[in-house]
Amino acid sequence: HSSYSKLLVLCSVSTGGLLVYAESNVESGKQVVEQNQPESKKKRVVVLGTGWGGTSFLKDLDISSYDVQVVSPRNYFAFTPLLPSVTCGTVEARSIVEPVRNIIKKRSGEIQFWEAECLKIDPENHTVSCRSGINDNLAGHNDFSLQYDYLVVAVGAQVNTFNTPGVMEHCHFLKEVEDAQRIRRTVIDCFEKSVIPGLSEEERRTNLHFVIVGGGPTGVEFAAELHDYVYEDLVKIYPSVKDFVKITVIQSGDHILNTFDERISSFAEQKFQRDGIEVSTGCRVTSVSDHFINMKVKSTGKHVEVPYGMVVWSTGVGTRPFVKDFMEQVGQEKRRILATDEWLRVKGCSNVYALGDCASVDQRKVMEDISAIFKAADKDDSGTLSVEEFRDVLEDIIIRYPQVDLYLKNKHLLEAKDLFRDSEGNEREEVDVEGFKLALSHVDSQMKSLPATAQVAAQQGTYLARCLNRWDQCKSNPEGPRRFKSSGRHEFLPFEYRHLGQFAPLGGDQAAAELPGDWVSMGHSTQWLWYSVYASKQVSWRTRYLVVGDWVRRYIFGRDSSRI
Numbered sequence: 001h002s003s004y005s006k007l008l009v010l011c012s013v014s015t016g017g018l019l020v021y022a023e024s025n026v027e028s029g030k031q032v033v034e035q036n037q038p039e040s041k042k043k044r045v046v047v048l049g050t051g052w053g054g055t056s057f058l059k060d061l062d063i064s065s066y067d068v069q070v071v072s073p074r075n076y077f078a079f080t081p082l083l084p085s086v087t088c089g090t091v092e093a094r095s096i097v098e099p100v101r102n103i104i105k106k107r108s109g110e111i112q113f114w115e116a117e118c119l120k121i122d123p124e125n126h127t128v129s130c131r132s133g134i135n136d137n138l139a140g141h142n143d144f145s146l147q148y149d150y151l152v153v154a155v156g157a158q159v160n161t162f163n164t165p166g167v168m169e170h171c172h173f174l175k176e177v178e179d180a181q182r183i184r185r186t187v188i189d190c191f192e193k194s195v196i197p198g199l200s201e202e203e204r205r206t207n208l209h210f211v212i213v214g215g216g217p218t219g220v221e222f223a224a225e226l227h228d229y230v231y232e233d234l235v236k237i238y239p240s241v242k243d244f245v246k247i248t249v250i251q252s253g254d255h256i257l258n259t260f261d262e263r264i265s266s267f268a269e270q271k272f273q274r275d276g277i278e279v280s281t282g283c284r285v286t287s288v289s290d291h292f293i294n295m296k297v298k299s300t301g302k303h304v305e306v307p308y309g310m311v312v313w314s315t316g317v318g319t320r321p322f323v324k325d326f327m328e329q330v331g332q333e334k335r336r337i338l339a340t341d342e343w344l345r346v347k348g349c350s351n352v353y354a355l356g357d358c359a360s361v362d363q364r365k366v367m368e369d370i371s372a373i374f375k376a377a378d379k380d381d382s383g384t385l386s387v388e389e390f391r392d393v394l395e396d397i398i399i400r401y402p403q404v405d406l407y408l409k410n411k412h413l414l415e416a417k418d419l420f421r422d423s424e425g426n427e428r429e430e431v432d433v434e435g436f437k438l439a440l441s442h443v444d445s446q447m448k449s450l451p452a453t454a455q456v457a458a459q460q461g462t463y464l465a466r467c468l469n470r471w472d473q474c475k476s477n478p479e480g481p482r483r484f485k486s487s488g489r490h491e492f493l494p495f496e497y498r499h500l501g502q503f504a505p506l507g508g509d510q511a512a513a514e515l516p517g518d519w520v521s522m523g524h525s526t527q528w529l530w531y532s533v534y535a536s537k538q539v540s541w542r543t544r545y546l547v548v549g550d551w552v553r554r555y556i557f558g559r560d561s562s563r564i
């Protein structure tokens with residue numbers, strides 16, 4: 001952004017109202033930007049992003065108390081859990097998006113929205129610099145700046161290629177609606193190309209080899225969707241090449257879905273095996289060229305070259321460049337992800353909050369806190385607790401750090417450490433607290449961060465909106481009410497995540513779910529649960545109607561295979 005460095009904030013306040021001037025791109029002779037905004041005595045909240053975090057914040061914020069301005073390059077909210085369904089046309093792209101301006105309209109239109117990308121945050125001057133990506137041929141400038149009293153950064157994350165050569169150039173990603181639409185077209189391209197006359201059998205096989213790198217929930221769900229699309233619809237219209245189709249999932253770990261309960265992970269692996277989806281575990285992709293994926297098999301150290309027709313890269317998330325720049329400004333340059341405290345305040349600056357995938361609540365003290373809770377319960381300092389006391393303490397810990405529960409279940413820590421039974425299988429009367437703490441400390445580093453999910457982002461958005469809504473009330477009434485206040489370090493209680501479970505659709509109208517209360521459910525009935533949960537979670541009646549309509553259409557007519 002060389003021209004961006006020319007962006008200059010000249011003046012911010014005038015008598016008639018708040019004027020924000022930006023002289024943009026002086027070299028190319030564009031005009032000085034002037035943006036008139038009505039004077040407001042209210043504090044200004046600038047929100048960056050209209051994803052899960054930003055939208056849930058906007059929905060819950062009391063807009064009568066704040067002047068709210070929203071900046072995002074997307075003028076819509078996308079229901080990301082249904083993106084894999086868009087790749088195969090099970091659900092149409094427009095069915096899972098809700099225009100931001102519709103959301104604003106419901107809030108009596110008092111929120112202002114600017115379709116633009118934030119390029120820089122200046123925490124010292126409380127300013128954000130933005131640029132609209134709308135067609136340059138249209139009249140007017142593209143750059144502008146906004147001042148904020150409070151800034152909410154909810155810009156999500158970008159794909160993470162781990163600097164693997166060739167990934168950016170040759171792979172598809174599945175983060176945005178446009179990505180899903182591109183994948184849908186490419187799948188059809190692969191089939192159309194493979195039926196062209198004169199191709200060798202090997203060429204047809206290569207074109208119809210679909211590779212998914214990453215065996216997490218998104219990769220697995222996409223593989224399952226693609227399998228259904230191919231075998232329920234495409235093989236009927238391309239019968240001559242049906243035997244050449246192959247779907248492969250490459251996973252660097254030992255199992256797919258390794259953040260889920262082991263039962264779900266092995267159920268998924270068995271189902272994929274029955275369906276003929278190849279799962280290559282213990283393999284790390286080292287580079288991708290225009291026709292081949294190169295990968296290293298961890299167990300043998302051998303390098304293997306795999307020909308492909310389409311690759312979807314679905315491995316983790318990374319930080320956006322302008323967020324990295326912001327991290328440098330606030331002294332977080334050594335960190336991988338923007339850190340906030342438990343009240344979602346960005347560390348190292350004032351009045352900036354961050355939520356969702358772009359930030360991580362710094363829970364560095366997880367083990368310290370857990371030790372303190374145990375110490376308080378272990379009154380005689382014996383290092384042991386009765387089984388009953390231990391379970392009570394564990395419950396307290398899980399309320400405060402729900403991720404502990406996930407790790408206890410997934411790693412089977414309680415059973416593995418023989419906490420409740422001795423070597424002969426007899427029930428113990430007392431639990432060895434130190435042994436338990438030692439087991440936990442092995443997964444300590446993983447427990448410090450919350451998962452990058454819509455659930456976390458949405459809960460954080462709601463939490464932050466509620467804090468801002470109660471700000472004045474708190475100041476005018478410092479003594480109470482205690483239910484949302486804490487004493488000492490901050491006016492409000494810290495953010496607490498409530499894990500509501502997670503789903504993994506596995507194709508063939510089967511799904512797996514991990515639900516609260518240690519309940520694991522798998523199979524066809526779980527798919528119906530998935531349908532009802534995802535229909536109920538839609539952000540508007542309009543999208544609910546469209547999504548359910550798409551599901552019904554797919555049942556009756558199948559998926560559409562036109563390459564539009």
Ligand code: FAD
Binds near residue numbers: 174455
């Ligand atoms: P996002 O929802 O990504 O929103 C980021 C917003 O910031 C967007 O509006 C974007 O346009 C905007 N933005 C980007 N750059 C800028 C900028 N420079 N300036 C201003 N605005 C900017 N989670 C679940 O809990 N359950 C699921 O089933 C699930 N399935 C998923 C399936 C897929 C295919 C994907 C990709 C994700 C899935 N997730 C799921 C994860 C979930 O989507 C994310 O955790 C969630 O979107 C994070 O919310 P967010 O608000 O932080 O970011």
